[in-house]
Amino acid sequence: MMSSSIGIFDSGYGGLTILSEIRALMPQYNYIYLGDNARTPYGTRSFDVVYRYTLESVKQLFSMGCNLVILACNTASAKALRTIQQNDLPKIAPNKRVLGVIRPTTENIGNLTKNGHVGLFGTEGTIDSMSYNIEIARLFPNVKVSGQACPMWVPIIENGESKSDGADYFVQKYCSELLIKDSLVDTVILACTHYPLLIDKIRKYLPRGVNIISQGPIVASSLKDYLSRHKELETTIGKEGKCLFYTTEQPQKFSKNASVFLNEEIKATTLNF
Numbered sequence: 001m002m003s004s005s006i007g008i009f010d011s012g013y014g015g016l017t018i019l020s021e022i023r024a025l026m027p028q029y030n031y032i033y034l035g036d037n038a039r040t041p042y043g044t045r046s047f048d049v050v051y052r053y054t055l056e057s058v059k060q061l062f063s064m065g066c067n068l069v070i071l072a073c074n075t076a077s078a079k080a081l082r083t084i085q086q087n088d089l090p091k092i093a094p095n096k097r098v099l100g101v102i103r104p105t106t107e108n109i110g111n112l113t114k115n116g117h118v119g120l121f122g123t124e125g126t127i128d129s130m131s132y133n134i135e136i137a138r139l140f141p142n143v144k145v146s147g148q149a150c151p152m153w154v155p156i157i158e159n160g161e162s163k164s165d166g167a168d169y170f171v172q173k174y175c176s177e178l179l180i181k182d183s184l185v186d187t188v189i190l191a192c193t194h195y196p197l198l199i200d201k202i203r204k205y206l207p208r209g210v211n212i213i214s215q216g217p218i219v220a221s222s223l224k225d226y227l228s229r230h231k232e233l234e235t236t237i238g239k240e241g242k243c244l245f246y247t248t249e250q251p252q253k254f255s256k257n258a259s260v261f262l263n264e265e266i267k268a269t270t271l272n273f
Helices: 015-025 047-063 074-079 081-092 102-107 124-129 131-139 153-158 165-181 195-205 215-229 251-262
Strands: 005-010 031-035 066-071 097-099 117-122 144-149 187-190 211-213 243-247 268-270
Touching: 005 015, 005 047, 015 031, 015 066, 015 215, 015 251, 031 047, 047 066, 047 074, 047 081, 074 081, 074 102, 074 124, 074 131, 081 097, 102 131, 102 215, 117 124, 117 131, 117 165, 124 131, 124 144, 131 144, 144 165, 153 165, 153 195, 165 195, 187 195, 195 211, 243 251, 251 268
Parallel strands: 005 031, 005 066, 031 243, 066 097, 117 144, 117 187, 187 211, 243 268
Antiparallel strands: none
């Protein structure tokens, strides 16, 4: 077991797109990735269930030596992050930190949209939570946000069909539905960490010139800045450049699918908690 690591949590595979960008920017640190594949998807679950599952996973990563955990899952960030930060951390781990992916993304919106019309693709849970709308309205009150739930995209991706012709139907469907809500969108946020695997198809069905935002590079850059400002936390993180992978489901299946996300062979271990 590594002495100290940055924990990366997702309900399934999507957080691997975040992990990939973080490791590319900061390869020196130790990382532990945990996918709660046995209980995925989170997108259709209630706030209470997502909060409970997320807290259990965060506690598990804490017990494995992670002083900092990134919720690389938009649904968990939307439905669980604030409660964990405000209610749980002061009681169970006042010196540890949990961060999400929504705040770093929304902080950049003002620099990314030219006309103030932003589209949002996400799970039903993320869209229904209105977390992005609320955060963007607070930071950029003149920006209009139109959310579009894409319930079929995660199953398509997790079943290895992201490049198939069949995926085109549902990509075109949700892109069209977003444009019906606001035909002026010039910037679209992929508010689910799975969605970058569909970015070529998404680009095909959106108007030319629409800025499509993947969260990985933004979250990685934000984390680097965070660590530079919190040296008391940064110095506790091991720097052997190691990365371990854990899943709550079948390790063989996870390893195979995760290798597609990361373009490298990985070997995962099962965790039961």
